[in-house]
Amino acid sequence: MKNLFLMICVAFSTATFAQTPYEKAMSSKVSQVEQQKTAEEFTALANDFRRIADKEKTFWQPYYYAAFSSIQKGRLAMREGKTADLDAIAAEAQKSLDLAADLSKDNAEIFVLQKMIHGLKMMVNPQERFMSEGMLAAEALSKAEKLDPNNPRITLMKAEDVYFTPEQFGGSKQRGLELFQKSLDQYKTYSTKSALGPNWGKGEAEYFLANKP
Template sequence: MKKLFLTMLLLISASIFAQTTFEKVMTEKIAKLEQSKTSEDFTALSNDFVRIGDKEKTQWLPYYYAAQASIEKGRNLMRTGKLDQLDAIANEAQTSLDKASALIKDTAEILILQKMIHNLKMMVDPQSRFMSEGMLGADALSKAEKLDPENPRITLLKAEDTYYTPEQFGGSKTKGLELFQKSEDQFKVYQPKTSLDPNWGKGEADYFLTNKP
């Protein structure tokens, strides 16, 4: 009986240690993701998160952050005009996001990244891809909003779309800034489910509101 008790105690201790190690490593990687600036940084982090996910097997967040790192790499390249690379990066992000999606159902955060992947693909050729990738992205964001209507990242993406869309196509910088403000207000009260759950985006809302035209 004593041996059985000791064995169970050791197993419980090992499980707690493994979970603590996972949380520590993830916390460190997420912090690096928030601070990263270069495509090389994002590539390295995406690979790191994939390795963590492959090791853990049942955790969706490593694959989620791998997808986010790839998306941020794509957005970085988009800002420098390297549009010819976006399809490959979007596909890379999709591979990771599909792995995350297979491990968790009915979460807005997956759909938010799905919207961002469609946006990357659309930006390769906005005129010809709006009716395909643009509509798919809008559908993903609509589904996300039904699941989590007060999620500030949903409002943030709406703000981006509204701000950057020309007025003749329904966009408005004024309305976009109003949505950025709404997103920032939501960030003040929105609480992630755990310390590792997505909590990004406030910095972008702050940037737009601080640098109003």
């Protein structure tokens, strides 16, 4: 009887923790999202996610991560001063994000990425595009906050905006750092809704708090 009980426990454990081929493929790629360093690596990762998405077709996460990989490529281009590349990269990310949105309505995580895409487009020419792309970015983040007010990635986006905006336009390094701290506190208690749910951003908050001016 004891052996039978152990066999049942092992079988239950195996069934509980066994991953499907889709979950295995996604887990492997998701773990790489914040490790990539070059535009080529982000492009390859985005393509990998799109291949998974095109095969499965019913899950929003692969399209989401494809969009996020493209956005990260855009943020890298922005840091390198390659602003002329941002419209094309934003369009690439938008295509994937639209497919994610079709599969998951009223999803705060998708609105966070939408905010980031508008941010990339704004940085092509901030003076000319602030009233268009800047306002759309703020609107997307507001929608995300209404859906999931304790999401640390929403606070992280606010922290970035305040930290990098010049003081004469309402920015503040100190207020930005306070928001990075709030975001980090939220990461300690916030739980993703699934094993493959977005969980990025904590490292960025830690970086800014560890490198205070």
